[in-house]
Amino acid sequence: MKLYPECFDIKERREKHSASKEFGMSNDGYLLPCCWADGESWKRPENGHGHKCDYVHALHDEELKIENNESIEEILLSDQWINFYQALERGYKEDISYAPKLCQYYCGKKNATKSTT
Numbered sequence: 001m002k003l004y005p006e007c008f009d010i011k012e013r014r015e016k017h018s019a020s021k022e023f024g025m026s027n028d029g030y031l032l033p034c035c036w037a038d039g040e041s042w043k044r045p046e047n048g049h050g051h052k053c054d055y056v057h058a059l060h061d062e063e064l065k066i067e068n069n070e071s072i073e074e075i076l077l078s079d080q081w082i083n084f085y086q087a088l089e090r091g092y093k094e095d096i097s098y099a100p101k102l103c104q105y106y107c108g109k110k111n112a113t114k115s116t117t
């Protein structure tokens with residue numbers, strides 16, 4: 001398995017008319033790295049759903065609610081968001097096992113060749 005993040009290279013993906021994922025916002029007021037992170041099971045695994053991703057769970061800390069911040073930049077510079085993207089980057093560059101579980105689930109692919117461009 002390798003990681004092919006659909007939120008990377010957005011411009012290139014648009015030009016090729018291929019799939020891309022961009023930031024989203026949940027209906028309870030949180031910034032999301034993509035719409036896939038909006039699933040209840042990813043956000044609140046304590047509710048007993050099947051998925052668990054500590055990185056996504058951390059993005060739903062009350063302090064990260066959009067209404068509790070002055071800007072989107074302030075949210076993106078939080079420890080929780082930096083940790084999320086560091087794990088995503090490491091999963092992409094080194095081994096998928098380092099990536100957040102959310103990203104492994106949706107953007108992990110078998111038998112594909114990673115582009116080096």
Ligand code: SF4
Pocket residue numbers: 004005006007008021033034035036037088102103104106107
């Ligand atoms: S699941 Fe992860 S890697 Fe895939 S688009 Fe969403 S944030 Fe990016």
